[in-house]
Amino acid sequence: MHRCFIEKQHWSGSCATPSPAEAHHICHVLRARDGESVRLFDGTGTEATALLHIAEGSVRLEIQALNPPSERGLDIVLIQAILKGNRMDWLIEKATELGVSRIVPVITKRVIPRGSDDGGSQKQERWQRIAVSAAKQCGTPWLPVIDPPTALESAIHAAVSGGPVLVGALAGNPRSLAAEIDRWRPQAVGRIAIVIGPEGDLTPEETDALLEAGCIPVSFGTLVLRAETAALFAISALGCMLNRR
Template sequence: MRHPRIFESGELIVGSSFELSPDGAGHVGRVLRMTTGDTLTLFNGKGGQYQATIEQTTKKSVTVQIDEFQDINSESPLKIHLGQAISRGEKMDFTIQKSVELGVTTITPLFSERCGVKLSGERLEKKVQQWQKIVISACEQSGRNFVPQVLAPKQLKDWAAEQTTELKLNLHPRAKYSINTLPEPTNGVRLLIGPEGGLSADEISMTEQFNFEETLLGPRVLRTETAALTAITALQCRFGDLG
């Protein structure tokens, strides 16, 4: 029997019983068809995880008892804030999912000149909610007990201008320095990934004004989703917990 991990946003108390959220109950009861006596892992994004046992299942609800708290931390020592220009369709979903699996701590979707995605108002709010659900699902799958946040989308210039002590990086195929030659970041990394059409010359100049370091991944031009995941992996290998 598979031992699933389920995110529950509320307070979790050892010894207590409660009903899983509709999403959690649907996954446990209808998808996995778990039943009384089966065990699962719960986490609420505040650190650590909880072992629980199913007490009762119905067509619409699942009641569990929390048996034990486990102080497990799978977070990387490297904090990465990903500024990702919004890509079309499933590419953005894929980038968010895999970046969370690789240890990204914060994600800001960005609008840029060549973004190609037009979202605003209620449609944009729903898209952000969808992205946050993808983040949670990636945490459930990868064993992370802290849940990265998808921040409100911003214009690229507004995000680049934010005051921060993070090491600011912008990928560029003609950069002089590679990730292997970067100084060790003391307050995390702010990683900018451009859209499918790349950043414009004006945008590249603008990032230089805000002290972004142009960084080389290799001699080949990568797709936006490939660039993001390659850069995150390289940073985790150099400064984080991938060996």
């Protein structure tokens, strides 16, 4: 059964109205037909089965059965230095599939800005489309919140007040991620954040600033992982070992 994304504000009673882009996707990409049943999700845990009505270029969905919102479990926040090329797009896709609740793209000293983008809004919109596509494919009813690109200092200042913040560290004497997970396992942790640096890692000054702000350095083992690999390793480990769904 095809899956369609419609934001909650466009659900009204027993009807849901897709955006023009989603209507085009339903008709011309999925090639769904009038009277066909589809699955809807709103990105906040709610799903429904709906009947598709296509007439004279308009698309409307009649909700047949509504599922109550599912529990998300542990909130995992990925604070990720923006990666080069299409690696950031790929990471957004995979992080969505793995169930992160928020992705905070950050600008660090070793992040190379590309082109002109008014406040990063174009990147943010593209990443949101990628997340929607990933959610449709993997079956999750949840979408991550994707922040606009922001300075590392601002992101950390906001993150440390909401729970533990781990940072992947290559230098110094960090604890293993497994040991840190064991430390938090007995506690009722509802949210945990992980900071991953860019290609070439964070600078020593950036790492020192994170530690001074209260972030906890962790190691992912003896191998030096690519930034996107490190992010997915950390997300998977945290989700597997700390989720209580």
